[in-house]
Amino acid sequence: MRYLIPILLLFNLPVFAKTHVAKGGSLQQVINIAGNGDTILVYPASYTDNEIVITRSVYLKGVNYPVLDGKKKHEVIAIKANNVTVDGFKIIRSGNSSIEDIAGIKIYNSKNVVIRNNILDDTFFGIYSQYGTNCTIEGNKISAYGKAELQSGNGIHCWKSDSMRIINNNITGHRDGIYFEFVTNAIIWRNNSHGNIRYGLHFMFSNNDSYVSNIFENNGAGVAVMYSHNVKMFRNFFEENWGDAAYGLLLKEISDSYIEGNYFTRNTSGIFMEGASRIHVSKNTFRSNGWGMKIQASCMEINVERNNFLNNTFDVGTNGNLVLNKFDKNYWDKYEGYDINKDKIGDIPFRPVSMYSMIVEKNPPAMILFRSFIAALLDKTEKILPSLTPENLKDDRPLMKPLSL
Amino acid sequence: MRKIIKYVIADILRNKIVIAYTIVLLALSLSVFNLEDNANKGLLSLLNIVLIIVPLISIVFSTIYVYNSSEFIELLVSQPLKRKTIWLSLFLGLAVSLAIAFFIGAGLPIILYASSTTGITMLVIGLMLTIIFVSIAVLASVTTRDKAKGIGKSILLWLYFSILFDGLVLFFLFQFADYPLEKPMVAVSALNPIDLGRILILLQLDVSALMGYTGAIFKDFFGSSLGITIASTVLILWAVLPLLWSLKRFNAKDL
Amino acid sequence: MIIASNVSKRFGKLKVLDDVSVTCNKGECIALIGPNGSGKTTLIKSILGMVVPDSGFITFNGKNILHDWEYRKHIGYMPQIGRYPDNMSIGQVIEMMKDIRHAKGVKMDEDLVQSFGLPALFSKRMRTLSGGTRQKVSASLAFLFNPDVLILDEPTAGLDPVASEILKEKITKEKQKGKLVLITSHILSELDDLVTQVVYMQDGKLKFHKSLQDLQKDTGEEKLNKAIASIMLRKP
Numbered sequence: 001m002r003y004l005i006p007i008l009l010l011f012n013l014p015v016f017a018k019t020h021v022a023k024g025g026s027l028q029q030v031i032n033i034a035g036n037g038d039t040i041l042v043y044p045a046s047y048t049d050n051e052i053v054i055t056r057s058v059y060l061k062g063v064n065y066p067v068l069d070g071k072k073k074h075e076v077i078a079i080k081a082n083n084v085t086v087d088g089f090k091i092i093r094s095g096n097s098s099i100e101d102i103a104g105i106k107i108y109n110s111k112n113v114v115i116r117n118n119i120l121d122d123t124f125f126g127i128y129s130q131y132g133t134n135c136t137i138e139g140n141k142i143s144a145y146g147k148a149e150l151q152s153g154n155g156i157h158c159w160k161s162d163s164m165r166i167i168n169n170n171i172t173g174h175r176d177g178i179y180f181e182f183v184t185n186a187i188i189w190r191n192n193s194h195g196n197i198r199y200g201l202h203f204m205f206s207n208n209d210s211y212v213s214n215i216f217e218n219n220g221a222g223v224a225v226m227y228s229h230n231v232k233m234f235r236n237f238f239e240e241n242w243g244d245a246a247y248g249l250l251l252k253e254i255s256d257s258y259i260e261g262n263y264f265t266r267n268t269s270g271i272f273m274e275g276a277s278r279i280h281v282s283k284n285t286f287r288s289n290g291w292g293m294k295i296q297a298s299c300m301e302i303n304v305e306r307n308n309f310l311n312n313t314f315d316v317g318t319n320g321n322l323v324l325n326k327f328d329k330n331y332w333d334k335y336e337g338y339d340i341n342k343d344k345i346g347d348i349p350f351r352p353v354s355m356y357s358m359i360v361e362k363n364p365p366a367m368i369l370f371r372s373f374i375a376a377l378l379d380k381t382e383k384i385l386p387s388l389t390p391e392n393l394k395d396d397r398p399l400m401k402p403l404s405l
Numbered sequence: 406m407r408k409i410i411k412y413v414i415a416d417i418l419r420n421k422i423v424i425a426y427t428i429v430l431l432a433l434s435l436s437v438f439n440l441e442d443n444a445n446k447g448l449l450s451l452l453n454i455v456l457i458i459v460p461l462i463s464i465v466f467s468t469i470y471v472y473n474s475s476e477f478i479e480l481l482v483s484q485p486l487k488r489k490t491i492w493l494s495l496f497l498g499l500a501v502s503l504a505i506a507f508f509i510g511a512g513l514p515i516i517l518y519a520s521s522t523t524g525i526t527m528l529v530i531g532l533m534l535t536i537i538f539v540s541i542a543v544l545a546s547v548t549t550r551d552k553a554k555g556i557g558k559s560i561l562l563w564l565y566f567s568i569l570f571d572g573l574v575l576f577f578l579f580q581f582a583d584y585p586l587e588k589p590m591v592a593v594s595a596l597n598p599i600d601l602g603r604i605l606i607l608l609q610l611d612v613s614a615l616m617g618y619t620g621a622i623f624k625d626f627f628g629s630s631l632g633i634t635i636a637s638t639v640l641i642l643w644a645v646l647p648l649l650w651s652l653k654r655f656n657a658k659d660l
Numbered sequence: 661m662i663i664a665s666n667v668s669k670r671f672g673k674l675k676v677l678d679d680v681s682v683t684c685n686k687g688e689c690i691a692l693i694g695p696n697g698s699g700k701t702t703l704i705k706s707i708l709g710m711v712v713p714d715s716g717f718i719t720f721n722g723k724n725i726l727h728d729w730e731y732r733k734h735i736g737y738m739p740q741i742g743r744y745p746d747n748m749s750i751g752q753v754i755e756m757m758k759d760i761r762h763a764k765g766v767k768m769d770e771d772l773v774q775s776f777g778l779p780a781l782f783s784k785r786m787r788t789l790s791g792g793t794r795q796k797v798s799a800s801l802a803f804l805f806n807p808d809v810l811i812l813d814e815p816t817a818g819l820d821p822v823a824s825e826i827l828k829e830k831i832t833k834e835k836q837k838g839k840l841v842l843i844t845s846h847i848l849s850e851l852d853d854l855v856t857q858v859v860y861m862q863d864g865k866l867k868f869h870k871s872l873q874d875l876q877k878d879t880g881e882e883k884l885n886k887a888i889a890s891i892m893l894r895k896p
Contacts, residue, residue: 244621268615290615313615360617363578365586367619368594370612371449372603373457374571408759412745419747476743483708483739484761485732659671659711 027052027068034058036081042066042089050074055081062088065119070094070104076123077105085114094123101153103128104142107135107161115140125153126174132161137169144173146197149220154179154202155193158186166191176202177219184208192217199224199250200241203231211236222247222267231257239265247272248289251279259284261405269294270312273302282306285405291317291357300324308402309333309352316352318393319361327352327395331402339400350398353389355382406490409481413498417470423506426462430454430510437514444519445610448527451511455531456603459507460538461563467499467542468559472552479660492543492655496648500539507535523609530602537598537643538563544651547658570597587622594623595636598643605636661686661809661840667706667716669699676702677713678864684842686808689835691851692844693888694861700844701740703861704811707842708737733761736807740814740844742798744786750797751782757801772800775826791818799827809840816845828854852884860888867891 017037022030024045034040036057044066051074054060058081066089070076073095077086086105095102104123107113109131117139120126126142129135137156146152155171157179158164164186171177177193177200180186188211193200200216203209203225210232216223222241225231231254238248248267249259253275262284264270270289271281275298285308286292292312295302297320305328309315315332329345337346356375359366369375382389417423433454441447471478474495481491511531515524542559549555574593578586594600607616608624616623626632662684669677676699684690692700705711707718709725709732717724720731744753754773773779776796789797795818802810810831816824831854835841845851858875860867868891872884881887 244617290612313612359575363582364617365590365619366575366578367616368590368600368604368623369571369575370607370616370620371452372571372600373453373567374575376453377568408756412748412756412760416745416747474745476741477745479710479739480742480744481760482710483732483735483737484757485730485735486760487729657712659669660705 022047031056031058031060036083051078052076053078053080054084054086057081057083059085060087060089061085062090062118064088065090067092070102070123072096075102075104075106078108079106079110079113080108082111082113084110085116086118087114087116088118090119090121091123092121094125096124096151098150101125101128101157103153103157106130107132110135114138123153125157126155126171127157129156129158129161129164132158132164134163135161136165136167138165138167140169142169142171142174146173146175149175149197152197155196158183161186165189169193172196176200177216178202180204180206180209182206186210187212188214190214194218196220201225203228207231210234215239216241216248218242219246221245222250224250224252225254225257226250226252227254229255229257233257233259233262235261237263237265238267238270239263241267243268251276254279263287264289264292269317272296273299275299277301279303280305283403283405284308285310286315287311290314292352294318295325296320297322302326303328305329306403307331308405310402314354314357316393317357317361318353318390321390323390323393325393327393329397329399330395331399332395333402335398335400337398344400346398346400349394349396351383351386351389351394353393354379355388358388406494409486409491409494410498410501413495414502417498417502418505420470422466423502426466426503427506427510430458430507431514434511434514438518444521445523448515448519448523448606449610449612451515451527452603452606455511455527455534455606456599457567459511459531459534460567460599463503463535463538464542464545464559464563465556466503467539468546468556469552470499471495471543471546472555475660482660488656489652492652493648496539496543496651499543500536503535503539504532507531523606526609527606530606533640533644534598534602537640537647540644540647540651544647544654547651547654566597566599571600574600587619590619591623591626595639598640601636601639662707662718662720664703664707664718665716667703667713667718669702669706669711669713676864677706679716680861680864680866681716682859682866682869684840686840687835687838688856689831689841689843689854690857690859691855691884692842692859692861693846694867696846698861699864700861701813704737704813704842704844708732708735708811733805734808736802736805736810738795738798738802738810738812738815740817741791742794742801744794744797746787747785749783749785750778750789750793753786753797754778754782754801754804757804761805766806769803769806770800772796772803772826772830775830776800776823792820792823795819796823799830803830803834807839809842810834811842813844814846815843855884858884858888860891 020030020034020040022040022042026049027047028049030040031054034056039059042062044064068076068089068091070093072093076091076094091104094104103125104120105115106128111133113135115127115137120142122144127137142155144152152175154176155174156166160182162184166188168190171193172195174196175198177196179202181204183206186209190213192215194217196219198220200219201223204227206228208230212234215237218240241248246268248264248270251273255277257279259281260283264286265288267289269291270286270293272294274296278301281304283306287310289312292309292315294317302325307330309332332350335346335350337348339346355378434451437450438447512528515528541562545558546555549558594604604623608627627636664680664682667677667680694700702711706713725731815827831841855872857871859869875887879887879890881890
């Protein structure tokens, strides 16, 4: 017994943490009197605060989604302490500025912050992390009603952050659904980013990140991953990014990355690559896109293997003759070859770049001849006598049957 | 005039080739719509039929028909009838019966399976192309006395409008690749009714997004009511001008 | 009734009508005679407005026929080779012509239709017809509308003797009504009993236009073909 009490004390530290309750008035005052580790239960009521600044490690828990209103003037919650949790709030109408990045919830230079199960509606930026480390942003529903790129902010915006976890958020109506700049070691998992004005996901200078099982649907220009290396993209859905200059996935100056098991469906270009190198593209499904992949001549060591190309207008487009990329064992529905030895691999190579797509790449106004008789004729001739399409852009071992992906 | 049109139409509609044309069109359209899982894709497949087969059949059939009717025309010319009446009746008879064939063969399936704006655009363009190529055919046949030469001329004209013209456009685009050619292309498309028709239909389909900047320029132009008016006017001119020219030639023709 | 003045026509290099002038009056039956390629058919077609002369003009009842079409109401034309829409039957063709050329107050003349026995063949398609039957149809159509002028291009060619006789009788009957009849033919003997005037053409030129009596007097020959032959021999 003598020994037990100190041990109990050791395990029951929270016993000393208090629980505060807020039911209207000023939430800031409640936070100010709370100590580190305290819990604050916030009930739906009218709160008079303009801007709530959290400077202590508190667990701020909304019960039945209390509404915090930025009245179109203020940042709603600013987190300036480590180990803060914000859970279950409805945050509406943040301020809107062309100079400052005003957000619904903003993390300033803090660690281990958790932002969970909140509803953000009509905020300028939704959740913003500036120098955040090891923070979790999970299960939030973030909606905005932006119309023009310049007058709206991003849904989840991370800047110079590290080890972030972005999980299961639903983001719509922002400029970019999720925006990363100088963010490392992050994981983006099971989010749904749709109907945003520019990109569903926008990566800049962010290395060693993964994104897995997300849905990017019907965004203005799809997803852009730029100036980064060591990015892993697994089992995401890139869908319905349809329009002039829209891409399922835009890669620019990317290296050492993996694109695996993704679905690219009904995009103007499934993947558009520029200046990319050492990228493995495998086990993806490209279905009903304008271009399955557009690989500019500035790319090298792109390995495209074991993908399905189904019902795309053009399977692969490129703009040069020098090809330093490899295509191997993909299934192409346009393949017309045969398989005599029945090893399920076509006996003659497949050239996924059509003559007409080369012409269009060199001379965009030639798109005026799209679906004309002459375009079809050129493609047929080129198939028999290749002359303009790159000699070594071919799949020597095309599969006879689609992969089950 | 109405009487002659009536006889021409009755004669053509009994013609085996027109019946075969209608049935083939019908079979193609129905199978296209039944094979493709969505109507827009069906329309895309039908596009080639409308742009290639319809002008070909219209121009070749009409040319042959005019030559084969030379005795009938001679008979009519010796009767108290205006030459203008005879020629216009012949043209209208051909245009109306081929339009009916197209409408039954392709129009009805379109209305049944894809009565969207795109479908209706395609239907209208198909009808317009039918009339335009009948008009070009009557011009080709009135300016050439020899039947074989005349049919050859029609086939060459069809070849020109469906392939050679586009080849020239391509050549032109590469020769002047350093200049911004998107806008001049709008004007160039007016020089070929098949191209104009194809672009008008493609702009209705969502594949127009693939057409990039060029597509955007076209959409900008043909999306406006002024653009639509101009495009329709150009198509109508393509039907009317060859006809008027052929009429002038027919009025002075020795039979 | 029909006056051609200085009519010339070229087909390419070939001059098919060279300064032809001719006058045709009511009640005359004119035989247009000449070797093959002498311009007979072209002259007829010029009168019908099917060929437009390069120079000269033609008047019908005092009116220039250029750009006119109504004067053809008064003409019945039987072409050399009458061909009709293949898909139509005889009945349909006749009905169609009646339909197209219907004029109020004009009594249809169906004599030939009846005497050629066409009603029995009404359902036959045109493409199945022999040359002779076609000629019967052509002849019937030429007379059908009771026109003032009959222009018959090689009317008896291809007709069997019986039909030929029927047609000749009909022509005689119409001539007696005071109509103008213009016939081309090379089977000269057939025309003997019909013709009142002879127009002889050669190489696009009108060599002479004489009444039958004058011709007989000049040549001392009774028979038309002999008269013509003696002229042809005399000329060069």
